Amino acid sequence: MNFQLNNIPQRTEKPRENGLTMVMDKGFSVRQAADFMEVGAAYTDFVKLGWTTALIVPKLEEKLAVYREAGAHPYFGGTLFEAFVVRDQFDDFLRVIEKYRLEYAEISDGSIALPHEEKCEYIAKLAQHVTVISEVGSKDNTKIMAPYKWISLMKAELEAGSWRLIAESRESGNVGLYRESGEVRQGLVDEILNEIPNEKIIWEAPLKSQQVYFIHLIGANVNLGNINPAEIIALETTRMGLRGDTFHYFI
Amino acid sequence: MNFQLNNIPQRTEKPRENGLTMVMDKGFSVRQAADFMEVGAAYTDFVKLGWTTALIVPKLEEKLAVYREAGAHPYFGGTLFEAFVVRDQFDDFLRVIEKYRLEYAEISDGSIALPHEEKCEYIAKLAQHVTVISEVGSKDNTKIMAPYKWISLMKAELEAGSWRLIAESRESGNVGLYRESGEVRQGLVDEILNEIPNEKIIWEAPLKSQQVYFIHLIGANVNLGNINPAEIIALETTRMGLRGDTFHYFI
Amino acid sequence: MNFQLNNIPQRTEKPRENGLTMVMDKGFSVRQAADFMEVGAAYTDFVKLGWTTALIVPKLEEKLAVYREAGAHPYFGGTLFEAFVVRDQFDDFLRVIEKYRLEYAEISDGSIALPHEEKCEYIAKLAQHVTVISEVGSKDNTKIMAPYKWISLMKAELEAGSWRLIAESRESGNVGLYRESGEVRQGLVDEILNEIPNEKIIWEAPLKSQQVYFIHLIGANVNLGNINPAEIIALETTRMGLRGDTFHYFI
Numbered sequence A, B, C: 001m002n003f004q005l006n007n008i009p010q011r012t013e014k015p016r017e018n019g020l021t022m023v024m025d026k027g028f029s030v031r032q033a034a035d036f037m038e039v040g041a042a043y044t045d046f047v048k049l050g051w052t053t054a055l056i057v058p059k060l061e062e063k064l065a066v067y068r069e070a071g072a073h074p075y076f077g078g079t080l081f082e083a084f085v086v087r088d089q090f091d092d093f094l095r096v097i098e099k100y101r102l103e104y105a106e107i108s109d110g111s112i113a114l115p116h117e118e119k120c121e122y123i124a125k126l127a128q129h130v131t132v133i134s135e136v137g138s139k140d141n142t143k144i145m146a147p148y149k150w151i152s153l154m155k156a157e158l159e160a161g162s163w164r165l166i167a168e169s170r171e172s173g174n175v176g177l178y179r180e181s182g183e184v185r186q187g188l189v190d191e192i193l194n195e196i197p198n199e200k201i202i203w204e205a206p207l208k209s210q211q212v213y214f215i216h217l218i219g220a221n222v223n224l225g226n227i228n229p230a231e232i233i234a235l236e237t238t239r240m241g242l243r244g245d246t247f248h249y250f251i
Helices: A030-045 A060-069 A080-084 A090-099 A116-126 A148-160 A186-195 A209-218 A229-239 B029-042 B061-070 B078-086 B092-098 B116-129 B146-159 B186-195 B208-218 B229-239 C028-045 C062-068 C078-086 C092-097 C117-124 C146-160 C187-197 C206-216 C229-239
Strands: A021-025 A046-049 A072-074 A106-107 A130-135 A164-167 A203-206 A225-226 B021-025 B046-049 B073-076 B104-107 B131-136 B166-167 B201-204 B226-227 C022-026 C046-049 C073-076 C104-107 C132-136 C164-167 C201-204 C224-227
Touching: A021 A030, A021 A229, A021 C201, A030 A060, A030 A186, A030 C028, A046 A225, A060 A072, A060 C092, A072 A106, A080 A090, A080 A106, A106 A116, A116 A130, A116 A148, A130 A148, A148 A164, A148 A186, A148 C164, A209 A225, A225 A229, A225 B166, B021 B029, B021 B229, B029 B061, B029 B229, B029 C028, B046 B226, B061 B073, B073 B104, B073 C201, B078 B092, B078 B104, B092 B116, B104 B116, B104 B166, B116 B131, B116 B146, B131 B146, B146 B166, B146 B186, B146 C104, B186 B208, B208 B226, B208 B229, B226 B229, C022 C028, C022 C229, C028 C062, C028 C229, C062 C073, C073 C104, C078 C092, C078 C104, C078 C206, C117 C132, C117 C146, C146 C164, C146 C187, C187 C206, C206 C224, C224 C229
Parallel strands: A021 A046, A021 A225, A046 A072, A106 A130, A130 A164, A164 A203, A203 A225, B021 B046, B021 B226, B046 B073, B104 B131, B131 B166, B166 B201, B201 B226, C022 C046, C022 C224, C046 C073, C104 C132, C132 C164, C164 C201, C201 C224
Antiparallel strands: none
16 A cells, blocks of 8 residues: 555455456456556456467467566456367367466356256366366346255355356346346345355456445455456555545444 | 467458557546557557547647557547638648648548538548548437438549548447447448448448458458547457457357 | 638637536546547546546556646545545545645535535635535535525535536436426526526537537536546537537537
């Protein structure tokens, strides 16, 4: 902190087990990544290279190096895993992970129909190589799952070897956990939290109202994902109760 | 591509006649332009300096040089043409084109009332100096044209010497081709495509839902315009069927 | 201007008393600040480091230096004042102002309940050290004030020593002066202008439709605030009647 302000909620520090922030890079240049790290390194635990952007973004190795040197773990979006699986190229996916020396990988089934047993097998296989983050929830707004279904999938994925679960929202924050309007499906969230330890979940919350909701519900050290890099300082002030929206949460 | 993924739709390569992407720069610094080109050069055919921003943006020559060296054609928005014409300064407009050694120019009548014959005369005159892109459609949401009108204007402008037609949407994607909600006027698009070769049209499509619509309708190599520079990698993955929205279009 | 276009409304020049633009920086890196100043220095009078971001943004001194060298006055958002006051740390706030050699400070009560007399005392006290900008209006959408109330608060704050008044909108442009939809509360604006000289007010207007509204109402040289840095060139063209939205205002 640049100066002293009393009674600020204690934030966890790196390497964090809780209070994680996962930010989405959807096509930064190397210098843009460096600018983001200049302000965000202390507050960013993971940088997800959104969906399949890692396939085509230039200077990928250099960008990964920028994030690593700043102490943020880069990994590739779950849609990349799906793109390999749907093409029967899972072994090539493993080679990509090896080529880029990734320590984390995301497994999802938001865009493909993957029998859940098979998804869990992929989780178990990948967990031998990297730390696995698995995503629950469809990117398709018409496929609404009942809470008990979310919970049983989550439990099975943890058992299969997932380190953390990501609750789907997309970049736009209007599917999965959220209604099309971006509003939180509160009943769903309550039921999940009744069965799964909140530390195990990274809530995708791209919109400010969604971040505020989860900070209010769980506290400054909730795990949040799909954060816009330009909002990393803003999010941190929101977590600390230093923005209009959360001003009275911690005092 | 950074690694091998099978069965990706074949994208055209530069210099493209089809599958064009026109991106809008609404006031980048020289370094921001360079960052954009680092990631987007291969995917960007044209950079439009939005509306009249070329008049006041500092270091204009340097920025144009950045785009040219990266192999993207810069040009000035059609509103600049209109600003000169409404002031009876068309000859000064020609001098601006010459001063900045532009190879492309956009002619539009989105903000002024210009008799269509006169617009076509301007197209013919300009076509002697540069490659002309002409824009059809008003920026005014209350001026909705019937499809037959769009088609007859488009045909006349091609005949007058336009190389490509731009279908208006504004930066915000809520006029011309689109309803105020941003939804595509599908009947209009169908009728246009029945009469005008799709290769001749650059569809302004600033919103993701609009890009997805045209990629679904016409394919990976549809011409798209008014793309946000920050979305250039995202758009390319969308074209290639590698994003949730288009995941099943090409497999 | 890069070339000659006739009949453009005369914009005031720095140091401006009128036609002020206040831009919001919500967490730029030093280089991002420099990029912003490369294009925006001539058009930007004030840079507000949004709400409490000054507390945690890295390299704060360097960033302030970038803005100062470019001739834009940096200052800290009013929420920072409130964060100190609510913790009974006003003296520490004075020390922060001194430490960073700030020449301007914003006083607000958007997030805390502060008796108005007390707010005016803070204005008077601060005015001995810096030029005070005070903000009127709540960040809470449910607290809608009648126009006479806005006016009486504004008059009292000017009397207490405020140099300019800011009319609240938040970063999102949907409270205070605006309905939840972002629409201007026109009756409110009219009544304020009937009693308070428009030169004394900086209208927070983050959305384009709001900027267009005030430019139409008051002219090219209206004072506008909470502008997105990426829109600084766009705003200037809008002020000059060189964008579709304002094309016919000054010709």
